[in-house]
Amino acid sequence: MKEETRNFTTQLAIIGSGIAGFAASIFAVNRKIATAQIGNTGAVAYTTGYLDLLGKMDGAQAAVNDPWQALEQLRKSQSNHPLSRVAVADIHRGFNEFTAFLGECGIAYSQPEKRNITALTPVGTLKQTLCVPATMAAGPRAFAAKKPCVIIDFIGLKGFSGRQVVANLQDRWPNLGTQRIAFPDMVHGEIYPEVMARALEVPATREKLAYTLKNAAGQAKVIGLPAILGMHCPDHVRAELERLTGLEIFEIPTMPPSVPGIRLRELFEQVLPKKGVTLIPQQKVTALDFDDRGATLSLFDSYGPIRIQAQTVILATGRFLSGGLEAHPDGIREHLLDLPVTQPADRTHWYHDRYTDPRGHAIHRAGIEIDDTFRPLRLDGRPYSDRLFAAGIIIAHQDWIRGRSGAGIAIATAFRAVAEAERYLLAETNPEKRV
Amino acid sequence: MNPPPPRKGTKPGKTILETEVLIIGGGVTGAGIMRDLALRGVHSILIDKRDLCAGASGGNHGLLHSGARYVASDLHSAGECRQENQLLKRLAPQCIEQTGGLFVAVDGDDPQFAEQFPTLCRGAGILCEELTVSEAKRLEPHLSDKLIKAFRVPDATVDPFRLALENVDHSRVINGSIYCPHTELLGFERVGDVIHAAVCRDNRANTQLTIRAGQYINAGGAWAMNIARLAACNDVHLLYSKGTLLISHDRMTHHVINRLRHPGDGDILVPGGTVSVLGTTSTRTDDLENVRPTVAEIDLNIQEGSAMIPALAGARYIRAFSRVRPLLQSTGNTDDRGAARGFVLLDHATQGLTNFCTITGGKLTTFRLMAEKTCDLVTARLGKQEACKTSTVPLPHGEACRWTEPGAAPKYWFKANNPDDMILCECEMVPQSAIDQIVQCAPGIEEEMTLEAIALRSRAGKGPCQGSFCGIRICSYLYDRGYYRDTTGLEHMRNFFNERFKGQRTVIWGQQAAQMELAEALHCGLLGLDTLENH
Numbered sequence: 005m006k007e008e009t010r011n012f013t014t015q016l017a018i019i020g021s022g023i024a025g026f027a028a029s030i031f032a033v034n035r036k037i038a039t040a041q042i043g044n045t046g047a048v049a050y051t052t053g054y055l056d057l058l059g060k061m062d063g064a065q066a067a068v069n070d071p072w073q074a075l076e077q078l079r080k081s082q083s084n085h086p087l088s089r090v091a092v093a094d095i096h097r098g099f100n101e102f103t104a105f106l107g108e109c110g111i112a113y114s115q116p117e118k119r120n121i122t123a124l125t126p127v128g129t130l131k132q133t134l135c136v137p138a139t140m141a142a143g144p145r146a147f148a149a150k151k152p153c154v155i156i157d158f159i160g161l162k163g164f165s166g167r168q169v170v171a172n173l174q175d176r177w178p179n180l181g182t183q184r185i186a187f188p189d190m191v192h193g194e195i196y197p198e199v200m201a202r203a204l205e206v207p208a209t210r211e212k213l214a215y216t217l218k219n220a221a222g223q224a225k226v227i228g229l230p231a232i233l234g235m236h237c238p239d240h241v242r243a244e245l246e247r248l249t250g251l252e253i254f255e256i257p258t259m260p261p262s263v264p265g266i267r268l269r270e271l272f273e274q275v276l277p278k279k280g281v282t283l284i285p286q287q288k289v290t291a292l293d294f295d296d297r298g299a300t301l302s303l304f305d306s307y308g309p310i311r312i313q314a315q316t317v318i319l320a321t322g323r324f325l326s327g328g329l330e331a332h333p334d335g336i337r338e339h340l341l342d343l344p345v346t347q348p349a350d351r352t353h354w355y356h357d358r359y360t361d362p363r364g365h366a367i368h369r370a371g372i373e374i375d376d377t378f379r380p381l382r383l384d385g386r387p388y389s390d391r392l393f394a395a396g397i398i399i400a401h402q403d404w405i406r407g408r409s410g411a412g413i414a415i416a417t418a419f420r421a422v423a424e425a426e427r428y429l430l431a432e433t434n435p436e437k438r439v
Numbered sequence: 440m441n442p443p444p445p446r447k448g449t450k451p452g453k454t455i456l457e458t459e460v461l462i463i464g465g466g467v468t469g470a471g472i473m474r475d476l477a478l479r480g481v482h483s484i485l486i487d488k489r490d491l492c493a494g495a496s497g498g499n500h501g502l503l504h505s506g507a508r509y510v511a512s513d514l515h516s517a518g519e520c521r522q523e524n525q526l527l528k529r530l531a532p533q534c535i536e537q538t539g540g541l542f543v544a545v546d547g548d549d550p551q552f553a554e555q556f557p558t559l560c561r562g563a564g565i566l567c568e569e570l571t572v573s574e575a576k577r578l579e580p581h582l583s584d585k586l587i588k589a590f591r592v593p594d595a596t597v598d599p600f601r602l603a604l605e606n607v608d609h610s611r612v613i614n615g616s617i618y619c620p621h622t623e624l625l626g627f628e629r630v631g632d633v634i635h636a637a638v639c640r641d642n643r644a645n646t647q648l649t650i651r652a653g654q655y656i657n658a659g660g661a662w663a664m665n666i667a668r669l670a671a672c673n674d675v676h677l678l679y680s681k682g683t684l685l686i687s688h689d690r691m692t693h694h695v696i697n698r699l700r701h702p703g704d705g706d707i708l709v710p711g712g713t714v715s716v717l718g719t720t721s722t723r724t725d726d727l728e729n730v731r732p733t734v735a736e737i738d739l740n741i742q743e744g745s746a747m748i749p750a751l752a753g754a755r756y757i758r759a760f761s762r763v764r765p766l767l768q769s770t771g772n773t774d775d776r777g778a779a780r781g782f783v784l785l786d787h788a789t790q791g792l793t794n795f796c797t798i799t800g801g802k803l804t805t806f807r808l809m810a811e812k813t814c815d816l817v818t819a820r821l822g823k824q825e826a827c828k829t830s831t832v833p834l835p836h837g838e839a840c841r842w843t844e845p846g847a848a849p850k851y852w853f854k855a856n857n858p859d860d861m862i863l864c865e866c867e868m869v870p871q872s873a874i875d876q877i878v879q880c881a882p883g884i885e886e887e888m889t890l891e892a893i894a895l896r897s898r899a900g901k902g903p904c905q906g907s908f909c910g911i912r913i914c915s916y917l918y919d920r921g922y923y924r925d926t927t928g929l930e931h932m933r934n935f936f937n938e939r940f941k942g943q944r945t946v947i948w949g950q951q952a953a954q955m956e957l958a959e960a961l962h963c964g965l966l967g968l969d970t971l972e973n974h
Contacts, residue, residue: 125966172926355944404964
């Protein structure tokens with residue numbers, strides 16, 4: 005039996021389901037652009053929930069405290085860095101719009117401020133980030149004020165040790181202690197953050213945990229937990245636990261895939277379709293073709309082939325982990341369109357000898373080239389198509405890992421790519437306005 | 440001769456250790472000597488400036504030669520291999536997998552070499568059975584379609600880490616012989632024809648210590664020439680050959696696969712548990728300390744290896760490593776592989792010494808024989824009569840030595856059936872209890888063990904993620920148990936990742952590139968190990 009092809013038409017097709025892809029969907033929804041989004045959402049679950057903008061300048065040892073000022077500096081030293089190609093005001097707007105959307109849909113976030121937040125990591129190091137989920141916000145505050153605090157860990161939860169957090173922060177946070185407790189009704193064997201988080205959506209589990217937490221807190225008024233405070237309404241779970249214990253409570257992200265990452269993925273997958281986005285989250289686009297009338301995306305799901313006709317396309321397929329770029333022994337290639345990839349001369353130059361070299365590795369700066377309207381370029385320097393835009397870390401000339409700038413690049417470039425797609429759509433709908 | 444002044448910052452130590460024999464070098468030979476001596480009732484101390492198998496002992500194919508590899512070039516070595524292969528299979532089966540080996544020729548290989556091969560094997564007493572092309576392909580489906588000849592020989596694989604650990608552990612059990620890791624020889628106190636003491640430095644604590652012994656054995660492998668010179672002996676002449684090998688994610692074959700030709704690059708593929716090891720290249724080097732694989736060596740190995748096993752061209756690789764093998768300098772021989780692969784035992788009598796000897800060269804397969812010959816000399820010099828027992832006494836299974844065996848950890852874990860014993864390394868299924876046992880009982884334990892030292896004594900970090908996740912979990916567990924108490928634990932973690940990366944750097948493509956991107960985002964982007972300040 006030959007399966008029938010299902011056809012969709014849309015104004016904008018977003019390929020990729022990382023932070024960049026989802027941010028693009030959010031910006032498109034807010035601008036009333038008909039949108040389809042395709043791509044495996046796996047990578048979002050690897051995020052910590054922290055939204056970094058710029059935490060470190062390349063090669064510098066010190067952290068960036070004022071990311072906005074650092075952006076000005078970046079504009080001077082690296083004009084081809086993707087963050088240098090978006091107006092600072094647009095980056096600010098993008099972050100505001102993105103976090104406001106998350107807040108409206110059930111995960112409250114801190115607003116972007118003038119300075120970075122010094123946030124906690126699961127091993128007791130510190131990290132500069134711009135916005136944190138509301139469930140984590142009390143941690144940085146308690147650290148800044150050096151409030152007496154107890155880090156709670158759990159019997160059976162591996163990879164998160166309160167003793168480790170304390171051992172590494174004790175010099176800077178003298179009133180920090182730790183207690184190990186049993187999670188209600190999970191006394192034996194290994195327990196998993198995701199399971200704990202879902203269990204805490206049940207009021208009875210919260211009450212049992214609150215009782216144990218109160219005892220474990222001792223004299224401290226603030227406690228830190230691994231990120232397990234519910235999956236779908238974490239702010240409610242935290243508020244309830246605070247009410248029951250009378251303590252201030254915060255989460256620390258755990259090793260990925262972590263609950264805060266899974267929360268974001270589940271939020272996007274549930275909310276965006278309700279907002280009218282055609283979301284095909286578990287499939288990959290197998291072909292993308294352009295002609296005079298638009299773009300055609302081909303893919304398959306378990307019901308058969310799908311064809312999407314789109315007026316514009318945003319390529320946000322990420323790097324190696326998400327499959328946007330492929331590393332072959334003889335070079336790096338862009339997976340979907342075989343776009344030219346700016347890259348080191350050969351494999352010998354991909355990495356420095358030392359893994360944790362603060363300069364970062366050349367392979368991470370590889371990527372596709374774009375013009376000022378965020379259109380990917382061919383080898384001859386001309387746009388691949390007037391309808392195609394790019395967003396996220398597939399764009400060259402950045403090292404999001406060393407720069408602590410993954411979410412920043414994703415949100416900023418998605419903001420610009422959607423703005424450019426919108427401009428194109430307007431011009432196509434009203435040809436007389438075309439400039 | 441006076442010892443050199445201590446290096447700046449080295450605290451002068453009052454520690455003096457005494458023993459009958461000091462063995463310098465913790466490769467399999469040194470470990471084998473330690474056990475051989477213990478079985479003869481002689482107490483020893485074994486020191487290594489790094490840790491067990493840090494040199495060529497830990498950087499080879501893990502191939503237990505049948506001897507067939509050497510029938511055309513070195514009949515004597517071939518015979519030694521045949522004999523040791525049979526002995527070790529019987530006496531140390533826990534370290535060996537009896538895979539069997541194939542010698543295969545493909546279109547374009549010298550047919551004359553292939554023709555004379557079975558005759559040469561017979562001459563050396565090595566079993567050699569000719570297979571038809573279709574039989575060989577049935578045994579090993581990945582073999583090339585261009586196969587023209589195939590023979591089966593009794594090659595096997597051996598785990599050099601377990602072998603060294605078991606030898607050291609057994610020595611401790613027999614007579615309390617001591618292994619000191621991270622203990623580097625600085626010099627000898629020599630008076631006339633006798634060495635009175637060895638001056639050493641504990642490289643972790645940075646303190647000096649003195650070891651007094653009746654006899655001193657230099658089992659330094661590639662470092663043997665440098666060690667001999669510290670005793671003013673100039674009769675050890677070594678050349679250094681760098682070999683690079685790589686490890687595939689999957690086990691490609693059941694048997695050891697050898698190319699049936701004069702030994703060359705990338706012509707041996709050896710299975711090891713769930714993976715395969717391909718190699719090796721051979722280039723002359725002067726540098727013993729900073730050997731690392733290069734992209735060109737990796738590509739050459741794959742290109743050559745895929746002539747036998749075409750699937751190697753598209754395989755996923757998880758790691759590469761380079762080590763230096765010591766070659767005995769002989770005149771008129773320009774081919775490093777053809778250079779004598781036998782071993783040499785020097786008594787240094789011509790250098791005016793009566794209690795110092797050097798054993799070097801040779802190969803993993805003949806380590807026991809090398810130890811036997813060395814101990815014959817040393818016990819005679821000590822005036823003892825006891826004969827060698829390592830050719831008859833089986834190597835016992837040490838409880839804390841069992842964690843290096845591929846695929847064994849899951850078996851122990853399922854058998855123990857303790858749900859509270861959580862798996863820390865998920866690729867290789869290494870549980871908490873294994874870490875506890877290693878930290879408490881394994882040979883060469885120290886007060887604050889590094890993750891590298893734990894990885895050496897287990898399978899932790901050997902799987903596809905190369906430790907990027909389990910390194911974090913094990914580190915967290917060590918904090919939890921109170922072994923790590925401050926930020927030095929994070930330095931151990933960072934150093935472990937940096938060390939693992941040396942092996943990954945040249946094979947990062949395909950899925951490994953994705954794995955690496957995730958690891959680096961975690962280690963540097965989140966945890967900030969790239970900005971960690973040293974304690």
